[in-house]
Amino acid sequence: MSKEEKTIEKLKEKILKLGPMLPGSISKQYNVCGKASCKCKRAKDPIKHGPYYQLSFTLAGKSSSLFKNKNDLSLVRRRIKNLKEFKQLTIELIQADVALVRKNGLKGDKND
Numbered sequence: 001m002s003k004e005e006k007t008i009e010k011l012k013e014k015i016l017k018l019g020p021m022l023p024g025s026i027s028k029q030y031n032v033c034g035k036a037s038c039k040c041k042r043a044k045d046p047i048k049h050g051p052y053y054q055l056s057f058t059l060a061g062k063s064s065s066l067f068k069n070k071n072d073l074s075l076v077r078r079r080i081k082n083l084k085e086f087k088q089l090t091i092e093l094i095q096a097d098v099a100l101v102r103k104n105g106l107k108g109d110k111n112d
Contacts (some may be wrong), residue, residue: 002100004103006014007092008100019082024080025055026053026055026077029051029054030051030052046103053067053073056065
């Protein structure tokens, strides 16, 4: 097995071990409700409701968001990190595939 083939296999193993992924970024949101007598509507020193944590993302050309509980933030961040790592590993995998084709050509590719 060539150096390039070993690299490809290692990258594939890393990708398989990543786990669940989520796109996007997290923001902290505060809200003003509709009750006229609420503390969030005071003229002096209003206190908004929140914080609420929002995951915003675009997937398949559609923008979307999810509100997540504060207790879920570490899991959400890990899944965002997994997606970033997946994207980086994918680039490295393609680079290794290109290097292998440059070295051996397309003939003998066991996946075709």
